[in-house]
Amino acid sequence: MEGTLIMTEQDRKRYVRAMEVIEGRMDMDTASRLVQLKRRQMARIVARVRQAGARGVQHRLRNRPSNHRLGEQKRRAIEQIVREQYADFGPTLAAEKLGERQGLAVSVGTVRKIMVAEGIWHAGKQGKRHRARRERRERRGEMVQVDGSHHEWFEGRRAKAVLLAFIDDATSRLAYAMFVEGETTEAVMKAMWEYIDGNGLPLSIYVDRDSIYVVNRQATVEEQLRDTQPQTHFDRAMEELGVQVILARTPQAKGRVERLFKTLQDRLVKEMRLRGISTLAEANRYLWEEYLPAHNKRFAVEPREPQDAHRAAPSAERLAAVFTVREARTVQNDYTVRYRNQVYQIGKEQAVRISPRQRVIVEERLDGTRHFRYKGVALHVTDVSSMTRPRVNGGRRMKSMAIPSRVERWKPAPDHPWRNRPVTDDEAPREGASLATLPQRPRAKVEEPCHF
Structure with a gap:
């Protein structure tokens, strides 16, 4: 409205004190102290109010374009x-x-x-924050949050992939990340091996309740008798390495890695688009060589304690023996073990005594090799799959024979002796019956008695 002056609360207080100084009801030192300004600045405001009235307290650049604005x-x-x-x-x-x-x-x-x-970007609403706050761990390596993100990382340039990420809880440092085809036990084991090889053993990892990390079933009778809980292959590997697995009950509980994926789905996707990356090999190479250092330089923070909680990494042989998929198999009477449609013969000379019907452990390692153990001792076995016949139809052996598409009933030829034999009284047709309905059975063979 014309003639109306909009003033802030600060401007109103300065105007009131300036008018009191002008009217002689307050000295300059008291007025400057009340409005928290230097005496010289207050004197300038009083002079401008005498000259321009209430507009004298406003900044002279208000409602005017900035002197440093873009051209x-x-x-x-x-x-x-x-x-x-x-x-x-x-x-x-x-x-x-x-x-x-x-x-x-x-x-x-x-x-x-x-x-x-210009309408290019619209600010999104901030979601409601979780009220419970968990403090960061004090040292690097005390806890690492691990998760996988299923996302259109390549924007259609190739099939969908999964990004496995390891973020340190104390520093928000993206310690390791890797693109894989799917979030499987083998893929997570391989990524964990790479993390341990580059950083050492963490004290604990924080994961969700995926089937890779937790078994969603009740303990069997054997497990109850041993007083043990069912374990996944990954959980068993972490227990052997002395790494505690902490299960999150909600996505908000592991919010650090969830927010990390939100950042990566924005920044990493666009970085790979600008570089035209379309394969897993190129994506992992860029991730390890360029993106991770730049990301950590921008987002990582210093821990509260400078000590590193990581322990020394085990040897490669030890990690290869731990990161395995283990299954139990029964020894047959011929001292063979069948595993995934393959037959293995247990040698006669072994470091431990073994008998049929006993259970051995088959270890399938990440490099594809298989190792057999009994009571923790390695067994010498030979693949004899080529020497055995294939098992079909539920394990029963069947002959390999051609099965005719249609089975026809055999009929004797017109000149066959059966058709020319005499008809007995019992086989004679009744009155009015057709001769075509006569049964055609073979004649009984009559032999002459032997005379001695």
Whole structure:
């Protein structure tokens, strides 16, 4: 409305004190102390109020364009580049790429204002934060959050893939990440091996309740008698290495790795798009050589305690024996063990005595080799699958023979002796019966008695 002056609370207080000084009801030192300004600044405000009235307390640049604003030509150039190349980028990432690729040093706030004004980007609503707060662990390696993200990482340039990520709880450092075809036990074991090889053994890992980490069934009778709980192959491997597995009950509980994936699904996807990466090998190479160092430089923080809680990594032979899929098999009477449609012969000379019907452990390692153990002792076995006949139809052996498509009933030829034999009185047709219905049975053979 014309003639109305909008003032802030601070401006109103300064105007009141200035008028009291002008009217002689307050001295300059008291007024400057009440509005928390230096005496010289308060004197300037009093002088401007005497000259311009209430407008004298307002800043002279209010409602005027900034002296450091972008030129219209540069602003249009930035808007065009962002629209053509970074339309789905956030303001922060778009500002970084403008500096890296186009050499335009623009603040994030300026890019945000341009993108909002042109309708390129809309600020999303902040979700309700979880009220329970868990403090970070004090040392690096005390706890590592592990998870896999199923996402369209390559935006259709190849089939979908899974990103396995390991983030340290104390520092938010992305310690290791790897693209795999699927989140399987073997893939997680391989990624964990690589993490241990590069960082050492952590004290604990924080995971969700996927079937890779927890068995969703009741303990069997044998397990109850041994007073043990059912374990997955990965959980058993972590127990042998002395790494505690902590299971999260909600996604919010492991929010650090969930927020990490939100960042990666924004930044990493766009970085691979700009480089035209379309294979797992290229993606992992870029991830390990370029992205991880840059990500940690930007997002990692210092731990509260400088000591590293990681323990020394075991030898490669030890890790190869631990990261295995183990299953029990029964020894047959011929001292053979059948595993995944293959037959293995147990040698006569062994370091431990073994008999038929006993159970041996078959270890399938990540390199594809199979090892057999009994009471923890390795067994010498030979693959004899080529010497055995295949088992079909539920394990029963069947002859290999051609099965005719249609079985025809045999009929004797017209000149066959059966058709020309005389008819007995019992086989004579009744009155009115057709001769075609006569049974054609073979004649009984009559032999002459032997005389001695």
